Amino acid sequence: MIGLEIADVVGTIAFALSGFMVATKDRLDLLGIFIASFLTALGGGILRDTVADRVPFAFSHLLPMSLVICVILFAILFKLYKKSEIENKMYFVISDSIGLVSFSITGALVGLMVDFNIFGVVLLALATAVGGGIMRDTLLNRVPVVLTSELYGSVAIIVGIFVFMLDCFDEVHYITLLAVFCLGLSLRLIAYHKRWHLPKLG
Numbered sequence: 001m002i003g004l005e006i007a008d009v010v011g012t013i014a015f016a017l018s019g020f021m022v023a024t025k026d027r028l029d030l031l032g033i034f035i036a037s038f039l040t041a042l043g044g045g046i047l048r049d050t051v052a053d054r055v056p057f058a059f060s061h062l063l064p065m066s067l068v069i070c071v072i073l074f075a076i077l078f079k080l081y082k083k084s085e086i087e088n089k090m091y092f093v094i095s096d097s098i099g100l101v102s103f104s105i106t107g108a109l110v111g112l113m114v115d116f117n118i119f120g121v122v123l124l125a126l127a128t129a130v131g132g133g134i135m136r137d138t139l140l141n142r143v144p145v146v147l148t149s150e151l152y153g154s155v156a157i158i159v160g161i162f163v164f165m166l167d168c169f170d171e172v173h174y175i176t177l178l179a180v181f182c183l184g185l186s187l188r189l190i191a192y193h194k195r196w197h198l199p200k201l202g
Contacts, residue, residue: 004109007177008045008057011102012064016041016071017080018096019136024081026140033072036136041068041099043132048107048124052114093192096145101184104129104156105177108163112172118164125160126153151191154198159184 019040023033042058042065049056058064075081107128111121130146130153137144146153162180166172190196 004106007102007105007109007181009063009067011099011106012041012045012067013071014095014097014099014102015044015132016068017075018092018099019132020072020075021080021092021095022136022140034068036140037068037072038065039135039139040132041071043135044103044128044130045106045132047131048110048128051124051127052110052116054110054114093189097185097188097192100129100152100155100188101159101181103132104159104184105163105181107156108160109172111160112164112167118161121164122157122160125163126156129153129156129159149192151188151196151198155184155188155191158187 016037019037020033022040023036026032028036045064046056046058104125107125108121110128111124116124130144134144134146159180162183163172163177166176166180
């Protein structure tokens, strides 16, 4: 499915950049930067394919790792590591949000391909979108973003539900997936700007 491949590429690039930015903020060495970028960009996809009983795409194709390496080289070339308070910069938020929504879509599509029900599709969308970030943050001894950020995991769940509903009406194609992508991205960016959060107890 070409739509799945496109979303995977977009998500990989966006999350690789996100992982690079977090790693450089924590002053990791080059190996640490590669590991953090790899986990952020490919960890969720590996988890997705493992749950779906598929050979992880990152382990069977050269494209995912090549994209991560190219993103890291690009970021070093343009000296993004010299930016201060990088996680509060809009390009970081946009990059992370694009990765979030793209991987939510790929997770949902894979769930549909292996005939998961709505719960499986939504959970696979969530796992694909946040799995890599959780691995990265756990490795760096940080509270995972999905547990604190504005409607982060919730956006992945919403995207998964929309993709499943589209499949119910046999309407999964480029235009509808692009519409879901725009909806998810807009919701995430608005939530970030407005500081929307789910209710907290206590």
